[in-house]
Amino acid sequence: MTKYLVVGAGLFGATFAYEAAKRGHEVKVIEKRNHIAGNIYTKEVNGIQVHQYGAHIFHTSNKKIWDYVNQFADFNRYTNSPVANYNGEIYNLPFNMNTFNKLWGVVTPAEAQAKIEEQRSILGDKRPENLEEQAISLIGTDIYEKLIKGYTEKQWGHKATDLPAFIIRRLPVRFTYDNNYFNDDFQGIPVGGYTQIVEKMLAHENISVELNTDFFANKEAYLNDYDKVVFTGMIDQFFDYKLGELEYRSLRFETEVLDEDNYQGNAVVNYTDAETPFTRIIEHKHFEFGKGEKGKTVITREYPANWQRGDEPYYPVNNKENNTLYTSYKELADREAKNVIFGGRLGQYRYYNMDQVIMAALVTVEKEFEG
């Protein structure tokens, strides 16, 4: 039996803790926030499950992960179909025939493709090397200017020409009239919210959880007292930033309860112009088809923010420079922290979705217990 300390009660930490506990190991989980579940935390307000850290839609094409997460919650049939508001003009997302029709009046896929072909010709034969070039190459200049440039630059705090192309490849481009934001086979929102998933994972008798507890308040003692540490906080902070700071993007959420039934008619509305200071407004009740108290709705505006030490690091900024620095931290970890496993969005410095985080945790579990 091994004594594990898991730092962080998010999805990575909880999945690891659950799997280790099931195998008979003893696990202590410490979490610096006053609640479990990390960024997938949801809380009920006026009968509505509020996604406290931004819209979370579970989607995956991995049947094993879908079955895995369904052990802990029932999922509804929610399909994400956000709309973009560009200075009052509304466009469907992801980029599909509805978007192309509204923008250019084209009706057939061939007409849309011809329009995009014409617009992307400004790139010539150049292979796209950054987000701007990648976007223009995928959907042309009009969509880039109206729906991508402003949103992306405020979201990331960098010029689109300084951002990696892969970020925009997350979004499908479709020549069908299909507003489903994701291409995945499975998608939904857990009925009753996400927190229950982590709650059930951590309910095992071999697991104890301590909230409001920061690893760095007692780092050396923790490292001495446990056989192994699973660390899901920031890898650069673990090493006291000694190789330099990794870059993160932070967010500020402003949540309001409104005395009306239906504020925006959709769960997610993106504001894609550069001037509006927030990137999106989510109206939580639409994730569960309008459930909740009559005459009330809860909305959250999401403002991107620069990250400074002490702020919440929501997104790793995976450009070349940061990835190189991360690799140096990873090498340092392999050399100097042999009894520490670094996991999750912050520990592995990767723009993971929830399904990928569960997968990464299960791979770690396999290495740890079966490898």
Ligand code: FAD
């Ligand atoms: P986290 O959830 O960040 O958990 C890490 C935990 O460690 C935190 O609770 C933190 O407080 C704690 N911690 C950190 N340092 C310390 C310390 N020193 N001591 C103690 N505790 C510490 N994914 C999707 O699949 N679909 C979506 O729609 C989606 N939308 C998203 C929207 C936003 C705005 C964001 C930010 C993310 C979104 N994600 C989405 C990604 C999803 O949130 C992550 O994949 C998942 O939460 C990562 O889990 P984790 O355990 O790695 O990290």
Ligand code: UDP
């Ligand atoms: N994006 C955009 N306009 C939109 C939505 C997304 O330009 O209306 C870009 C933006 O750069 C964003 C990326 O596409 O960071 C990925 O979008 P996604 O919805 O996956 O972002 P996340 O949910 O991770 O914030």
